[in-house]
Structure formats: structure tokens, C-alpha cells
Amino acid sequence: MAVKIRLSRHGKKGYSFFHIVVTDARSPRDGRLIEQIGIYNPNTNPATIVLDGEKALKWLNDGAQPTTTARRILSYEGVLLRKHLQGGIAKGALTQEEADKKWNAWKAEKDAKVASKKQNISNASAEAHKAAVSAEAKVNNERAEAIAKKRAEAEAAARAAAEEAAAAAKAAEEAAAAEATEEAPAEEAQPEA
Numbered sequence: 001m002a003v004k005i006r007l008s009r010h011g012k013k014g015y016s017f018f019h020i021v022v023t024d025a026r027s028p029r030d031g032r033l034i035e036q037i038g039i040y041n042p043n044t045n046p047a048t049i050v051l052d053g054e055k056a057l058k059w060l061n062d063g064a065q066p067t068t069t070a071r072r073i074l075s076y077e078g079v080l081l082r083k084h085l086q087g088g089i090a091k092g093a094l095t096q097e098e099a100d101k102k103w104n105a106w107k108a109e110k111d112a113k114v115a116s117k118k119q120n121i122s123n124a125s126a127e128a129h130k131a132a133v134s135a136e137a138k139v140n141n142e143r144a145e146a147i148a149k150k151r152a153e154a155e156a157a158a159r160a161a162a163e164e165a166a167a168a169a170k171a172a173e174e175a176a177a178a179e180a181t182e183e184a185p186a187e188e189a190q191p192e193a
Contacts, residue, residue: 002024002025002026002065003022003023003024003025003034003059003062003063003064003065004022004023004024004025004064004065004066004067004070005020005021005022005037005056005059005060005064005065005066005067005070005074006020006021006023006029006066006067006069006070007019007020007021007029007040007067007069007070008020008021008023008029008030008033008036009029009030010030015043016042016043017039017040017041017042017043018039018040018041018042019033019036019038019039019040020036020037020038020039020040020051020056020070020073021033021034021035021036021037022034022035022036022037022059022064025065035055035059037051037052037055037056037059038050038051038052038056038073039051040073045121046114046117046118046121049073049076049077051073051074051077051079053077053078053079053082056074056077056079057079057082057083057086060074060079060080060083061083061086078103078106078107078110081103081106082103085099085102085103086099
């Protein structure tokens with residue numbers, strides 16, 4: 001029986017995540033499995049990988065063949081490096097202490113890279129948020145200035161209309177007064193005649 005380490009798809013359409021499983025090569029992708037050894041979620045940034053490295057190493061040593069994607073995940077998590085180092089120990093090229101030292105140095109470097117990437121992502125999102133807030137504040141200020149300008153124009157137009165109405169009323173009063181004064185002498189002139 002050929003044993004494979006591969007991914008089994010789960011989740012909804014457009015938002016899938018995967019179980020890393022050990023299964024018979026003849027079984028379907030999401031079919032019967034021998035053992036689940038981890039989870040891979042590509043929807044997060046960076047991708048979330050939870051892997052039981054000891055089980056994966058045991059299956060690799062027992063002859064399980066990983067698929068291309070599973071091999072990349074195992075390499076990313078350092079399982080293939082540990083298998084390589086164990087081969088060196090078995091051949092006598094390394095001691096267990098040297099292998100552990102190399103493994104710990106590699107793991108520390110890998111963790112530092114992942115932490116740096118997470119920090120860069122959070123910094124970029126914070127800067128993007130800050131830029132969006134400043135752009136929104138700029139747009140709000142421009143809108144407030146435009147509204148204030150329209151209000152000032154409306155107030156000026158209202159004042160001008162009020163002044164015109166007052167001038168028209170004053171002119172009407174003066175015209176009425178002028179008519180009244182013109183009519184009054186004409187009335188006085190009629191009784192004398």
C-alpha cells in the first residue's frame with residue numbers, strides 16, 4: 001500500500017482550509033485517512049500552519065511520500081531538515097548535539113523571519129489606516145470649507161436681498177409720501193376753484 005502525506009480540503013467555497021493527512025494513495029482527496037497530522041490555512045497572512053512535526057517525521061521515516069504542496073509545507077516547518085539531520089546522525093557524520101544545534105539555529109532564524117513579516121504587515125496596515133484617516137480628514141475639511149463658503153454666499157445674498165427689499169420698501173414709502181404730497185396740493189387746489 002502506497003502511503004501519501006497530502007492535503008484534504010475543508011471549509012466553504014472561496015474560503016477553504018486544509019487538513020494535512022496521511023492516507024492511502026488510492027483513496028479520494030477528502031476520503032478515508034489514516035491519520036491527521038496538521039492543519040494548513042492559506043487565508044491568513046502569513047498562512048497558518050499547525051503541524052505535529054514528530055508524527056510527520058515518523059511517517060516520512062516509515063516511507064510516506066508527500067505531495068508537492070505537502071513537501072513545501074514540511075520543508076517550511078523544518079521536518080525535512082530534521083529528517084536530513086537524522087540521516088547524518090545515522091551515518092555518523094554528525095552527533096546528536098550538533099544536529100540539535102543546527103536545528104535550533106534554523107528554527108530561531110525561521111521564527112525571526114516570520115515575526116518580521118508579521119510586524120511588517122501590521123506596520124503597513126497601521127500606515128494604511130493612518131493615511132486613510134488623514135485623507136478622510138482632508139476631504140471632510142474641504143467639504144466643511146465648501147459648506148462654509150456656500151453659507152457665506154447665501155448669507156451675503158440674503159443680506160443683499162434684505163437690503164434691496166429695504167431699499168424697495170424705502171423707495172415705496174418715499175413714492176407713497178411723494179404721491180401723498182402731490183395729491184394733497186391737488187386736493188387743496190380743487191376746493192378753491
